[in-house]
Amino acid sequence: MSATTPASFAGTPAAAKRRGGRAAITLLPFAVLISLFLVAPTLSLIWGSFHDNKTGVFTFENYSYLQHPLDLVPFKNSLELSLASTVVGGLVGLLIAQAIVSSRRPIIQEIATTFSSVAANFAGVPLAFAFIATLGANGLLTRQLLNAGVDLYGGGFKLYSVLGLTIVYAYWEIPLMVLVMLPPLQAMKPAWREAAEILGASRWQYLRSVAIPILMTPFISSLLLLYANAFGAYATAYGLTDGFVALVPIQISNLINGDISFDPGQADALAIGLAVIMVVCIGGRAILERRSARWLAR
Amino acid sequence: MSRLALGGISKRFGEQVAVRDFNLTVEDGELVSFLGPSGCGKTTTLRITAGFESPDMGSIVLDGVDVTDLPPNRRGMGMVFQGYALFPNMTAAENVDFGLSVRKRPAAERKARIAELLELFGLAHVAGSYPHQMSGGQQQRVALARAVAIQPGVLLLDEPLSAVDAKVREELRTEIRRMQVQMGITTILVTHDQSEALSISDRVVVMNRGAIEEVGTPAQIYAEPRSAFTARFIGAMNEIPVRIVSAAHGLVERGERRVTVAGATGLADGELALLLVRPESLEPLGPTSGTLNGDLTMAGQVEVQTFLGATTRLLVREVPTRAGDPTALPPTQRFAVDIPSANAGRWPTGSNLSVKIPVGVSRLIADRSAPGGVLSSSATSGGKAKPYA
Numbered sequence: 001m002s003a004t005t006p007a008s009f010a011g012t013p014a015a016a017k018r019r020g021g022r023a024a025i026t027l028l029p030f031a032v033l034i035s036l037f038l039v040a041p042t043l044s045l046i047w048g049s050f051h052d053n054k055t056g057v058f059t060f061e062n063y064s065y066l067q068h069p070l071d072l073v074p075f076k077n078s079l080e081l082s083l084a085s086t087v088v089g090g091l092v093g094l095l096i097a098q099a100i101v102s103s104r105r106p107i108i109q110e111i112a113t114t115f116s117s118v119a120a121n122f123a124g125v126p127l128a129f130a131f132i133a134t135l136g137a138n139g140l141l142t143r144q145l146l147n148a149g150v151d152l153y154g155g156g157f158k159l160y161s162v163l164g165l166t167i168v169y170a171y172w173e174i175p176l177m178v179l180v181m182l183p184p185l186q187a188m189k190p191a192w193r194e195a196a197e198i199l200g201a202s203r204w205q206y207l208r209s210v211a212i213p214i215l216m217t218p219f220i221s222s223l224l225l226l227y228a229n230a231f232g233a234y235a236t237a238y239g240l241t242d243g244f245v246a247l248v249p250i251q252i253s254n255l256i257n258g259d260i261s262f263d264p265g266q267a268d269a270l271a272i273g274l275a276v277i278m279v280v281c282i283g284g285r286a287i288l289e290r291r292s293a294r295w296l297a298r
Numbered sequence: 299m300s301r302l303a304l305g306g307i308s309k310r311f312g313e314q315v316a317v318r319d320f321n322l323t324v325e326d327g328e329l330v331s332f333l334g335p336s337g338c339g340k341t342t343t344l345r346i347t348a349g350f351e352s353p354d355m356g357s358i359v360l361d362g363v364d365v366t367d368l369p370p371n372r373r374g375m376g377m378v379f380q381g382y383a384l385f386p387n388m389t390a391a392e393n394v395d396f397g398l399s400v401r402k403r404p405a406a407e408r409k410a411r412i413a414e415l416l417e418l419f420g421l422a423h424v425a426g427s428y429p430h431q432m433s434g435g436q437q438q439r440v441a442l443a444r445a446v447a448i449q450p451g452v453l454l455l456d457e458p459l460s461a462v463d464a465k466v467r468e469e470l471r472t473e474i475r476r477m478q479v480q481m482g483i484t485t486i487l488v489t490h491d492q493s494e495a496l497s498i499s500d501r502v503v504v505m506n507r508g509a510i511e512e513v514g515t516p517a518q519i520y521a522e523p524r525s526a527f528t529a530r531f532i533g534a535m536n537e538i539p540v541r542i543v544s545a546a547h548g549l550v551e552r553g554e555r556r557v558t559v560a561g562a563t564g565l566a567d568g569e570l571a572l573l574l575v576r577p578e579s580l581e582p583l584g585p586t587s588g589t590l591n592g593d594l595t596m597a598g599q600v601e602v603q604t605f606l607g608a609t610t611r612l613l614v615r616e617v618p619t620r621a622g623d624p625t626a627l628p629p630t631q632r633f634a635v636d637i638p639s640a641n642a643g644r645w646p647t648g649s650n651l652s653v654k655i656p657v658g659v660s661r662l663i664a665d666r667s668a669p670g671g672v673l674s675s676s677a678t679s680g681g682k683a684k685p686y687a
Binding site (some may be wrong): 019092156189191192194195196197198199202205209210213214293296297 | 305348349350369370371372373376377379383384385386387396397399400401428430444445567582583
């Protein structure tokens with residue numbers, strides 16, 4: 001006796017093809033979104049960066065900033081500011097996240113997570129205004145400290161400087177670090193410490209051989225995220241300094257909006273430079289995350 | 299001299315008593331299992347032994363040295379954790395090496411020891427693999443190899459097989475026993491799986507509500523349980539109602555039969571009691587069995603046949619010999635009879651079956667669980683009392 005398999009049988013290649021087709025349709029809105037807001041702008045940037053914006057002729061001239069030290073100042077400032085805010089945000093955030101995990105009290109973890117979620121997204125002009133009102137030349141805290149005999153601005157501090165920006169950036173970098181480091185810290189199994197202990201290890205030996213190597217991957221990955229986050233920030237820096245501190249996003253804005261320095265081609269080239277740094281950070285984070293996920297799988 | 303002595307260990311967590319006056323000595327090279335239901339204190343006792351918890355009272359003596367106040371890293375014990383607890387950033391070989399490395403053993407000795415253990419546990423081919431690249435069974439073997447690498451004074455196993463599937467579990471428990479005997483390591487195994495405890499232990503400590511219920515060899519625990527809890531907890535057990543006619547003479551009555559049994563002391567005349575008897579001890583009676591003297595019988599209708607491999611379990615609904623018999627099983631409950639599977643065809647579902655209750659291998663307990671004479675017949679399965687209803 002022979003039997004033929006009906007074409008509609010669930011396991012046939014035809015059925016699998018249909019299922020694949022349906023899945024593709026459900027992904028269509030996402031594909032449209034990505035095309036419109038990521039792929040098309042990126043292609044436009046690449047095209048614009050290699051063409052003269054007046055004549056439309058192919059050129060490398062827009063990338064001339066790479067050869068002139070003065071034109072690289074925005075990159076230098078952005079790199080330094082991002083590095084400083086990443087180090088501050090990364091270290092302080094890690095310590096806070098560890099303190100939250102060590103508390104072992106769900107209510108503290110919930111409050112901290114909620115606050116961090118809000119604070120990590122509180123940026124832009126409102127944050128700039130909040131800091132100006134607090135730590136500006138006539139800010140509330142500045143005045144109170146002055147009344148108490150501490151003259152911040154007399155001592156050389158300026159909120160509208162790279163140092164000031166670092167403090168403001170740390171305001172959202174710290175909670176962001178808390179948010180991204182809480183899961184890996186919570187995934188550290190107490191049994192690893194106990195296993196190390198009963199095998200004869202001291203606390204330091206456990207940290208050095210087990211905890212730090214395991215946490216190093218998510219830690220570096222989180223730093224990359226913080227770095228990318230700081231590097232691409234625009235509104236806060238602009239709101240705080242009115243565009244007077246030369247940072248890459250602000251320079252791009254000046255090249256697009258400025259009357260004297262109007263040069264969309266160079267803006268595109270700068271944006272490509274910024275995008276390369278972002279891709280390196282986000283790509284590196286993705287690779288590290290994959291490794292970390294294998295180690296810290298629950 | 300015993301290798302390990304736990305003396306008067308007690309531990310509370312707030313109002314909750316976790317361990318109560320736990321006394322045990324473990325001989326050199328012995329494998330002792332702590333067996334009991336969840337929350338009976340077996341893991342807490344193990345963690346106190348390891349040094350992860352401090353006892354409120356009592357002492358832990360290892361090789362004649364009181365280690366009660368020593369931290370875990372100075373006790374010289376090895377431990378295998380429930381979820382393996384392998385270090386995910388290290389390969390199998392590096393995990394095994396960890397304890398040797400922190401002890402600063404010479405490199406050549408470490409290398410030789412790692413190779414020897416990986417070979418012994420059949421792990422040589424995964425020496426360079428990380429835990430996430432290994433199967434559950436391989437991870438468990440690495441955890442064992444890591445624990446024994448340091449040549450511990452005592453090896454502690456905390457539910458080591460709970461995370462692997464049934465087939466691997468069976469293989470691994472044999473392997474644990476083989477390794478333990480070969481190396482002569484004094485071992486404590488914590489488990490809630492009675493088949494695991496009974497199959498590989500020299501002695502079994504049955505625990506209940508933080509205290510030791512009974513200690514004995516697997517055969518003693520199974521065949522001659524001293525406490526009702528053990529009798530009910532280990533293996534499958536029928537609880538057959540009887541009435542005490544004369545406690546002084548050990549005379550009990552069931553249906554129309556009266557027999558003399560041991561263990562009636564302390565029970566009151568006229569009181570209902572339970573005769574505990576294992577399914578494999580009930581003997582099916584053929585039509586030619588004739589009149590029985592000195593034994594009780596039960597009769598009923600086979601409702602379910604469960605194939606268990608070499609044996610088949612019959613669940614039987616009792617048909618009382620006379621109406622209103624206070625010692626008859628309630629209509630919702632069944633008794634279990636294990637027969638060789640080869641004979642299962644003789645008692646198909648719906649057939650009638652009579653069995654002899656050999657009182658010599660039964661144990662009598664007061665029917666405390668059913669005040670007022672409400673009777674129950676239950677058998678345990680998988681370690682938890684479960685009435686056949």
